[in-house]
Amino acid sequence: MSPRQRLCIVVPAFNEAQALPALQARIAAVLDTLDLDGRVLYVDDGSRDDTWQVMTALAEADPRVSAIRLSRNFGKELALTAGLDHADADAVVVLDADGQDPPELIPAFVAKWREGFDVVYGTRLARDGESWLKKLTAAAFYRVMARLSSTPVPRDTGDFRLLSRRALDALGKLRERHRFMKGLFAWVGFRQCAIPYHRQARLAGRSKFSYWRLWNFALEGITSFSTVPLRVATYVGLLTSLLAFAFGVWIVLKTLLWGDPVAGYPSLMVVILFLGGIQLMALGILGEYLGRLYDEAKQRPLYLVDEWRPARTD
Incomplete structure (x- = not known):
């Protein structure tokens, strides 16, 4: 008999102690329904609250959970990179710690992966819990990127996606310091497809991205993928x-x-x-x-x- 396929869910987190228990319960419920070896890898990006203690408690309660603690806050893009570097699986799902991206969509991602797609990403049809200004600026950013970059970055798409092993290996070869992960996911190519979904409001806490950080993030994306x-x-x-x-x-x-x-x-x-x-x-x-x-x-x-x-x- 062939070994069971392995799936790793990578969750970078910064000061998300309140949201992680509810998120883990939803992830565990999804993994219980999948006919594969599912794991969860949490990455603590130098949190200043009890995020690491919550992660270790989740690992104690569920043998499928592992956790990495970075030496300081390196930013979401590098925390995500750390998680992807340590993910040992046939496929990896990237999931935000705030619970806005539904883990319940993972079975649909896995089904597309088994059809032969290397990258399966979620495209947002709606964004609950966000101001009209944030929605407007996000929509404008993706459309500006489409105009400026030769790499086709999908519109209205965040980091929520599944990567096959070969897509993950290709991504691991890209070691630039200024990392715009949405662009890197698109740059590796391979067979990609979108699954539309409704983005929910945060489970708890508040967003760590102020408008100033979003502006700098937009500059990062534009200068990383366009001259x-x-x-x-x-x-x-x-x-x-x-x-x-x-x-x-x-x-x-x-x-x-x-x-x-x-x-x-x-x-x-x-x-x-x-x-x-x-x-x-x-x-x-x-x-x-x-x-x-x-x-x-x-x-x-x-x-x-x-x-x-x-x-x-x-």
Whole structure:
């Protein structure tokens, strides 16, 4: 007889002590219905509350649960990377710790995987418990990414997905420091399909992503998978130079034809401030990409593990 297929559910968490017990109960109920060897791997991303104590308690209560504690808070993308690196299974499901993505959808993911798909991702039809501004900015971000990136990142899709073993191995070869996981999931390619679902409100606690962090996350995604901002800066600089040259020619001709009664101060300041603003914007864009090259050149580890609690064998 062939060995049972193995499935690992990776759950990165930061200050989610209140949500994890209810989430684990739902995951356990789903694993009980699947005809495979299911496991759960929690990753504590340097939480400051009782998240690690809750994870160890869950591991004590259920032999299918293991947990990793990182040495500090590295951010969700790197915590997720740590979980994927330690997942030893034929397929892996990525699940947020807040309970907004339903574990009850995992059997549908597994069914698609068994049909031959390497990446099965959930596409959000609705997003409960989020403000209209967050929904609007999220929708705008995915549409901007679709315009700027040559890698087709699925719209309205988070990290909730299943990866086959070969997709996971391919992802493991990508070791860049600035990680936009939604883009990396799409970049590896292979056969992919979407399953639409209704995203629920959080089980407990509050979101760790403020609008400022979401803005920086959007910059991370755009600069990781597109050089269009650099090209735009080049075109804006070229257009500005042409306009400045044309304006200079006009000033010379006007002076030769009608003389120059010494033009006013306001127009001069407008031109100076406009050109200065364009230059600073271009320097800022260059700085974003240069900073990423600096981080890559240092070649530091993506994360450090403080404690590893493997699943029990009983």
